[in-house]
Amino acid sequence: MDSETKEPNKLYRLLIWLKRRAVKIPAFDHKLTYIIISLWLITAIGIMTGVAGTPTGLGRHIDLAIALTAHTLIFMLAAVIIGFLFSVLYLPIPRLFTGCLLYSSYITYFILTEANLGPLFSGIITGVWMGVGLCAGLIITLLKSNLTAWKKTGLSVLPAAIILFLFLWRPEIEHADVAESFRDNGYITPLSVENPSEQGSHSVTTFTYGNGEDNHRDEFRHGVELISDSVDASAYINEWKRYRTFFWGFDETSLPLNGRVWMPEGEGTFPLVLMVHGNHTMENFSDGGYGYLGELLASRGYIAVSVDQNFLNYSNWTGIPSNDMKLRAWLLMHHLLQVEAFHETPDTPFYDKVDLQRVSLIGHSRGGQAVAMVADYERWFSEEDSLNGIEDIGIEGVVAIAPTDRQVDDMRAELDNVSYLTLHGARDGDVHNYHGDRQYGRVSIPGDNGHFKAGVYIAEANHSQFNTDWGRMDMRLPGGVFLNRAQMMSEEEQRQVAEVYISAFLESAVKENDQYLPLFRDVRYGKEWLPNTQYITRFENSEFMPLVNYNRAESKTDLAGGVTAVGVGFNKWEIQAAENRSGNKKRTRGMAFKWEDTARYHLYFNEDFRADNFNKSFESIRLSIANKDRDMEKDAGEGYHVPQLDVEMETVSGETARVSLEAVKTIEPPIATQYTINPWFEDIMREGKYEEAIEPVFQNYELPVNLFKEAVPDFPIEEVERISLYFADGPGELMMDEIGFFVQPD
Known part of the structure; x- marks a missing residue:
């Protein structure tokens, strides 16, 4: 036989072999039909969810119809192509099922990473979602089988429990609750003017x-x-x-x-x-x-x-x-x-x-x-x-x-x-x-x-x-x-x-x-x-007159304008940049205080400073405080533990007046946020964007000067040479921004 005859015979035998391998694709898949259908379904859900966040402008119904059709065709094509490759390699595995699983895993992972959720998070969620599909398919397969009702029920319990656990388990972090700003409103009388959110008089x-x-x-x-x-x-x-x-x-x-x-x-x-x-x-x-x-x-x-x-x-x-x-x-x-x-x-x-x-x-x-x-x-x-x-x-x-x-x-x-x-x-x-x-x-x-x-x-x-x-x-x-x-x-x-x-x-x-x-x-x-x-x-x-601005401080003891500072009993007191949740610096610098039980902070004003700044009529002293304790715990049944702070003024003649901040407002606890449905996701979703639950935020606290005059009648604010802050009920960690007075308006 000449070479021209041999070549067609080789090609013919190859085609026959490929045809046989194609016929053998589903050889190990005969009991996995419902699992394959389940994979198609959960992948379709994932794709349609992704498409809902990726509109084309043609309309949501058209977008979803196109996506579902394309998914169905690619799902079947991927199963056949991948299954055929496995058949050619004589791999004794469920080939159609494996092809479907590989395609479903890839497309799910792709959708999640395209949404910028991060590779680790996307990989974990892909695995979990595929597990849901496999469990659902297994339950349907068992229910359609010839097993007794007791066996069907018994064998279905585990995959059903897994699905319920994944969908229903929602552990909460300890910091989920928030304080209520109106819980302690005894000192402030709400405004008796028109609600600014009510409709006005104009048509x-x-x-x-x-x-x-x-x-x-x-x-x-x-x-x-x-x-x-x-x-x-x-x-x-x-x-x-x-x-x-x-x-x-x-x-x-x-x-x-x-x-x-x-x-x-x-x-x-x-x-x-x-x-x-x-x-x-x-x-x-x-x-x-x-x-x-x-x-x-x-x-x-x-x-x-x-x-x-x-x-x-x-x-x-x-x-x-x-x-x-x-x-x-x-x-x-x-x-x-x-x-x-x-x-x-x-x-x-x-x-x-x-x-x-x-x-x-x-x-x-x-x-x-x-x-x-x-x-x-x-x-x-x-x-x-x-x-x-x-x-x-x-x-x-x-x-x-x-x-x-x-x-x-x-x-x-x-x-x-x-x-x-x-x-x-x-x-x-x-x-x-x-x-x-x-x-x-x-x-x-x-x-x-x-x-x-x-x-x-x-x-x-x-x-x-x-x-x-x-x-x-x-x-x-x-x-x-x-x-x-x-x-x-x-x-x-x-x-x-x-x-x-x-x-x-x-x-x-x-x-x-x-x-x-x-x-x-x-x-x-x-x-x-x-x-x-x-x-x-x-x-x-x-009308605000700052006494201390840490942005312009030369050191923690020698502050701008002739003000000196002394700290006693602190684990730490130093000027730092305020940071946001991501750890990046804000424009503001402040004095950070950390103490275990009690501590005190003294500000001394020299004669020139007093002459330039204490010659006005003051309405209140204002402290700007951020609660920096990101690890603060809650007291059982009493909400968050917060530290105490007193403010004391001393005149050149040694006369003192002391007022507790609690007389007007307690220090606000930090606000903690659980961003994701499961706290385990906080560290890995979106490359750890949600890892930090708390951002220290400055809150203004005002103590009217009348409270000092009530504590000490006719207390001469204009003669103050020292202002002291007494920190108690620690441990605590606060950052202080500007300290100053609101001047009485003319």
Whole structure:
């Protein structure tokens, strides 16, 4: 036989052999059908969960249908291909089952790692999820078998117990409870003024403005009432993916100025409030989520605008545009200029209605950083010709809700001559560090201009619930499944906090209504308005006179301005940088104290210092204290143990007056957060982002000088040469920020 005949015979025999191996693929799988089906099902659940967090913009039902179809085809194809390879290798294993298991494990792990949950966590969850599928398939196989009912039941107990254990076991950490700020309200009488979160007297008109080219929302296309400009952002964007152009209908050369407007009806001009969202998934729109604030503020006499910046947000398909933080601030300023143009144009709803010297900005997440950048715009945009005229607009207030605080061009915003409020939730699973506190430290309050700064840290608030479009999860799916939502306040309660504080802030900062200022100095003044949880608050205005500022201290004993310090009985007392939950430094430095039982700290003021600083009429002495004891334990049935602190003043003649801080307010315990549904996940999920449960946050404590005068009648505060802090009921660890007096207003 010639070679040409032999070659076809070899090929024929190879094909016959391959066919036989293909027929043998399911040789060991005949009892595993239900387990294979179970693997298909749980993998489908995982894929659809991931797809729900990775929208295409075609609609959720279409996304899920495409994903389920693709999964089914790939599942079968993977089983056959991998099973065939095992058959060719003569491996005596369940080949279809093994192929299905390998595919299911890989795709599950891929989905979890793509959600930035970390390789270790993703691997563990993949193993657990595959185990659930195998147990479920085993139970079905047993129930379908010819075994007796008793054997079916007995053999099914273990896999059923495993499934129930994995889904129902939720161990809690010891620090899950929070104190209640209103639990000890004997000293403070709640304000008897109008609840700032109640609807005002104005009827409200709503409409939108935009360029009329939005592909997805008719309110910015055919339904838009005012046609606005488009702006060219190509100088800031290196690459604008084609998918973005396809999705939105425009590119970086023609970004729209889209806004939702809530306008009070009536005569006269009204202060302007611009609100801007942060970085949510691009395909899930965010600008409508502040309607509750828009309605409230407009009813109380503000023109409120929610700015659309969705086209700058992250997409799983295109990432995020470059320079997005500068873009957010730049675009927000173009909205200010656009509203100014509307204000000057007859036949627009804005005509002659806007008080452009009383403008406030509210930003959430990255939007919270953007509004701070706008208030300090010259740092980044001093040579930006397209923003000519922005200097004529007067920004009076900035509100940052759970803001980011990243460096942009190696700089961060430093605010001056503007009021600032930051709100942040201790349960924030997205911006888990209290970055607004860092920005708070970079706000200067010069002179007697009525400006102030305030910070509110809310125990049971998270990131997303401040926006009604973002739901209760602080991560997109599937990551959000693993976040703990049991310790969070309701959506209505969290938005109530935002309404109270933001409305009161604007009344104080913009309308100069001082009757709400006490709320920022002590949350207990708002007891009748706010949900009952723990709040940690800071406040400062031009009436605060610092005696000690550790940021300018030369050493722990020789402080700025001629003040000397002595510590007795401490394990440690030293000046340190305040740190956030991640261990990164904040702007603030403070004096850290650690003691076992009792200790005392003395501040001495020389004659020149007393002459310069004690010649005023004081209202109260203020201490700013962060509870640093991250390992604090709870006393059985009595809540968290907290240390005690007394303040004593001594005059040049040796007369002393001593008051306990407890006379006004006990030291706040730290707020601990279990971010995930299982505390074992804290250390490994998202590369240990949630590892630290507690962030030490500064709380203001005020002792009115009248208490010292009650302790010692006619006590001469102006003659004080020593202030001492007596620490008791240790062990304890506190950090002290500025110590000073609030001066009586004229």
